[in-house]
Amino acid sequence: MSRRSLRIQVKATAIQKQHTPVLKESSSAITEAGRKRVRESTSEGLELVEHEEKGGPPRKKSRKGTSKITQPSRGTSVERFKNARGKLERLAKDVPLDVVLEIFCHLDPGDLLRLARTSKDLRGLLMSKSLEAIWRVARANVKGLPPRPNDLNEPQYARLIYDAYCYVCNHKGRCENVLWRFRARVCKNCVITVLPLYNDEYLNKQPPEYRNSDILPSEVVWVGNTSITVASNKWATRYKAEYTYEALETPADREQWIRQKQKDLQEIREHSHLSHRNFFSFRCVCRKWNQNRLDQRAIELNNLCDHRKTDILARLGKLGWREEVEHIEKRGMYRTHEQIYFEYARIVNQSRNLTEEGWVNIKDELVELLSNHRTARLEIETVHVIRARYVQLSQAYQRINSKSDFREPLPAIGDILTANVFENLIWDTPVEEQVDFSAKLSEHLPHFIDKWRLAQIQELLMVVQKSKRGPTLLVESDLYLATSIFECIQCKKAMHYPQMFYHRCCFRNKCPSKISHKRMETFQSHYYDFHEYGPWTPRTLVLSDHCLPVMQTIIKSCSLDPTTTTIQELYSANPLIQCVTCSFDQKSLCLWWPIVFSRDHWKHDLKINMSKKSKKAAKRILRKIDGRNDPICCAHCHQEVDMSKLQQHLVESHIDTVILDSPTPLHTSDLGDIQEHWYFNPRRPIQSLYRQFYSSALSLRVASQ
Template sequence: MARQSVRIQAKLAAAEDPQMQDATASSTVNSHTHARDDEYKEYEEEEPEKHARKRARKSTRSISDSKRRIPEQFRKVRGKLGMLERLAKDVPLDVIFEIFFYLDPSDLLRLARTSKDLRCILMSKTSENIWRTARGNVQGLPPLPFDLNEPQYAHLLYESYCHVCNHKGRCDFIYWSFRMRCCKNCSATFPGIFDSEYCYNQPADFRGCNILPKDCTQGAGTRRHVGNLEIAERFKAEYEALQTPEDRSAWLVRKSEERRTLDAHGRLCEDWHRARLANRTGELSNIREQRKDAILDRLGEIGWREEAEKIIASSSHPWDEFTTHPSVKQTKKLTQYGWNSIKSELLEMLSAHKTKRLAQERDKTAKQRYFLLEKEYNAVWLTTDLREPFPALGDIITNRIFEDLIWDTPDTEALTDVFFREKLSQYLPRIIEEWRPAKVQELVEVMQKSRPTASAADLHLATSVFECPDCRAKMQYPQIFYHFCCVYNPVPNSLSEERIKKIYSYDNKARMSHKVIFSESGSRIVKTIVESCSLDPATTTIQDLHSANPLIECPACYLAPMQSYSELGRSFMRWPYAVIHGGTNHNLTINSFGEETEQIIACEPEFRVAEAICCAHCHTALHSTFNSLLEHLKANHSDITGLDIVVTSSLRNLRAEFVQRHWYWNPRARLLMQGGAFRYNKEESALVAGTSAQS
């Protein structure tokens, strides 16, 4: 028979002899009690009874059922059939010790809590060598401090619950100076080392001796040095118990030296603890990576690995949707049972992602096609005569023909810019033919609200002025069809509204000509200007008024300085700008300046406004200057009949009727761009004229 300890042999003998069972049990209990009270008391692990785990209550029925299933000899044994209990009873001590030499302190700490026999063995002073060897098995672990025994040291290093609130959750923050772990909430209960209640509650001799432990709370941005009131009170009691000044002085020196030693040891422990957490994090990361690879292999067997890899590749961070899925990021090895339990959930996630991905890819392809169509449309739009209404981009992309081409063409078929250029050449004339009459009729209906007898021909009259209710801008035909507010607002009930929102940051690019209103005030101003030119408001067109080109003065602005000039003078303008400028406080004077007319016109600058006029031959937008028009005509249209007459003309002839056949005001530009206000000062004009005559 294998050698057993005397203690175990006595227990077995008592168990075999019923008559001695009671006496043996009594003596055994007494011997254990005395042994723990005397020999092992100083070596006990500091674990208050409140930390002990509570057993879950079981119903009477479950207890009776378990008794019927468990053999008689194991019914009162904790653990799985009491294997650890039998280890302590049947296995020789030297074999047990040999096993323990291969463990680390955390293993010994947990074994000591499995059974009373193992606890008696491990908490004995004679087991100190086992703990020392187990501590040596841990790489980089600092030596045992002088104020803790082996179980206490292991308890501080490896037990992760909070020592203040006993919360069972993981608590990796340790106050090494206080010899305790503490969660973030409990850290706030410690007093600051400079708090008046903490500082001035200690003896005066404590100050400057550095004997009280202090530590730094956890958390970036909220770090503060704190003390431990319980330790401070204990030190105070020890200090006050000393009677002589010599004893107190020696006590202070001894405690100060101990504090320096403990602080140095705490720094070593903190370095080891951080390295341990980092290693543990790496181990868990490796386990998760292995589990993910195993899941990918299983998905490859059923044809879903490619979708999972696309999820991983789509993220620039390591926490993509697949890797962070609860079924994937677990720190457990994948088993067949585990795979069967997560398979349906993963397939559901991958299927939903695939549906979403295909929709996004389709939207991306459609977006690329929309931009190609927009590029080709803009090329057509910039070289088209816009003096008649022309559909905007929104009217094209929401057209059923192009919508079907963009969304219904398979992704495998590439649609290039050449493709859309050809389609625009093919379908755009038909779209304009259907679109233009409908939009003109909408504008006529807006006009008929103020003029019931109005017709499409009245849109060309100079007195037909419209206004945007949003920005209050005034405009004429066909400017309405190119006004920003009318072009970039959404179209209600559009079949393509949801699709367009996916492509463009704004809602849509389709026009709403019915959004504008007829401007009564603008119409009255133009009527006054037309009558001052001896023209009939009922028949004078916009082009007729451009040819007349009346000179207009606003007397109310005589003393007001220009926005960009500091000199004072009379304010003059041309008629398009007068529509914007005129109001209730501005009574305009038109073409009644007598002999000063030539001097006033001489002060009119050559306005340079980007893209204010268009070439009537190629419809290119130009600056509103005579020189820019001449340069363009000579460079691009040198074969035009009568161009030499234009070249020898001056700025004054730029507005003449025979010159306007080469250009027209850009309908995409606002009225205020068709010339602006300028100042005339009679004294300064005379001075300039005299200087010119002398030269």
């Protein structure tokens, strides 16, 4: 028995005055015809099927099982869900009809469509033809909604504009691609794979009587940046069946059928506002309204998401996690932990309000997520600070190193970075503190260099002792001899003391300490190979055996003693050597003595020319061939300068210390004239010293004298 109350009866009077036409029409129709139901057709949408509802059969009793079923405890979510069942059904059965109709008048067609799918009673009520006026009132509640086309009823039109699944594949995702001429929603994938193209091949499959009569609808869709025109096999099949099997016996009937279909297509085009004049224009009312609805819904969802996010941030701020939330939303330098951000976004960025129960459910998960992010963030920040300290220490050492005397061995950058005193400064100093590496280097570097230099010279002497040559060199002074030529077993380059301390192959070594090696890997992966940041070691050096006889011959030709002649004395003698093997056409290949140890000239037949006339001719040709200048080091400030600019540098920077008697350019003077003011840069290989000095000329051809 339906429920009645005095309050509802009083309200009914006011409601009937507001919607008298609608309620009278609907109530009278229900009284006469009863409530009717509708069935949804898979081919044409929803078909209205009317029948009187004379009361349903009695409800069957459920069979009692023999096994015991554990009932959920009182107050659980399962019990609350069961108690909530049937409320909409009781709305249709127990609430007075005029109140139900009044409620329906304040909804939109989408709400009515979803209500009709909740229960059989509501479906029977809403799908009855007598309530068509309610659907019209609900449609009028939607601002800017285009009018209903004549070929669709109210539920079908509501389904077209409010449902969000594909009519072809029934995908439940958000399918917002509405083909208004086909009265269907079709996802982009089905448009490409299912719908045929509207072209000559499609038209040739239609009956010849109307294939060119413009009665088949088509739709322009965009696939990427390209527009295509598609057709519908469903419409083509239906038209073919109507034309073939319906009673169209005479040509006049067929002509009348074609004109009617042309009129229907024209109405479809007018409704979608896509006439032939603006066929490729997408400014139709239907599309505009649908896009505006989607935009408005997106704004609503974004507002809900922002409100939820603000509420969560306020609650997290009370727990002390607000700062970490700001870090996790930046993401910038923490891209390696994107999974944490995505998990955070999944929990926070939801389009629904935050309730107390919802906060209880996500609180622990959020706190754990933020805790993990803080740990990962601090690890990354620590690594960035450590790497920055390595760079700062390297730059500070390079500034000091650039002003040092390169004639004395200096530690490599890898030796400084792996030294205990500096390594502890980098790793043990708290992250939030700054380290003044320039001051620390000034404090600890002199003692470290003295200790390091003594140890490395002893290792270099051990290399000499391992050689198979007769007497071994046991003192440091013997390393300065011109006959003490070392060779790298990897690059096969010859070098004198102290050039090996700046040789690149000697830096490509791992740290002997595992802790230091792991820390250097944190600074630069493959630091010992590609970056050459390893500590210096003489493991690739040997005492050259094949260069010794050639060097002894050169020294003896200069009337010097091979056992006592130093490399600086050989630079002062500066012998000119002719390679007989490489000479041809009555011309001799002349080269300075450092070039002998490159390009295998030491294997050739050599002739040493000490005449001053030959030297002057060679220098004259050198100046004509090569205009570049060789960088050397000033003996006073140890700055690298060009040889031709040495005189200018000495006058400008060391005028109080150096007085030059002659303004003659330096390249016209012999090397030994001003030897006390400069020295060759030991950081350059022995083969390139004189080549660089004379503009990188490897070989010079001087006419035989």
